[in-house]
Amino acid sequence: MSVGIGQPISHRIEHLLSGVRAQVAIKIFGDDLNTLRTLADQTRAAMEGIPGVADLQVEQQVLVPQLHISVNRAAAARVGFTPAALTDAMETATKGKVVGQVLDGLKVFDITLTLDGHHRSDPAKSCGWSRRPARSCCCAMSPR
Numbered sequence: 001m002s003v004g005i006g007q008p009i010s011h012r013i014e015h016l017l018s019g020v021r022a023q024v025a026i027k028i029f030g031d032d033l034n035t036l037r038t039l040a041d042q043t044r045a046a047m048e049g050i051p052g053v054a055d056l057q058v059e060q061q062v063l064v065p066q067l068h069i070s071v072n073r074a075a076a077a078r079v080g081f082t083p084a085a086l087t088d089a090m091e092t093a094t095k096g097k098v099v100g101q102v103l104d105g106l107k108v109f110d111i112t113l114t115l116d117g118h119h120r121s122d123p124a125k126s127c128g129w130s131r132r133p134a135r136s137c138c139c140a141m142s143p144r
Contacts, residue, residue: 022055026043028040028043033061033063036061037061040058040059041058043058044056044057044058067090067094069086069087069090071083071086071087092113092114093114093115093119093120094114094115094120095114096112096113096114097112097113097114098110098111098112099111099112099113
């Protein structure tokens with residue numbers, strides 16, 4: 001066993017590097033979030049009975065919505081799109097893209113092109129992108 005004694009600033013740097021503010025932390029790594037949650041709950045249950053353990057907690061992990069795009073290259077080519085153009089259009093539609101600026105005296109405001117919130121939350125269902133060819137989709141950008 002080794003004991004480390006340091007200054008408050010060194011402790012803060014260690015917290016920043018490790019990502020944990022606790023004095024003792026158990027990190028579990030993996031690809032499947034559900035499995036990681038199960039293991040975290042099992043670890044917490046095993047540690048709850050240990051004398052001296054205080055403020056035991058599991059860090060909450062938030063699921064980030066993802067949109068997976070598979071481009072039918074032949075169908076895209078028939079209507080004049082490249083896979084890169086389609087994925088760029090999808091990125092612009094969901095994340096937004098600054099397309100210009102408005103000047104108001106000394107203030108500068110970006111003009112952002114994006115879908116509204118309803119369509120961004122589920123673009124495949126609201127625009128029918130899985131069913132329509134790209135040129136008829138309400139959200140597709142045509143190549144120049």
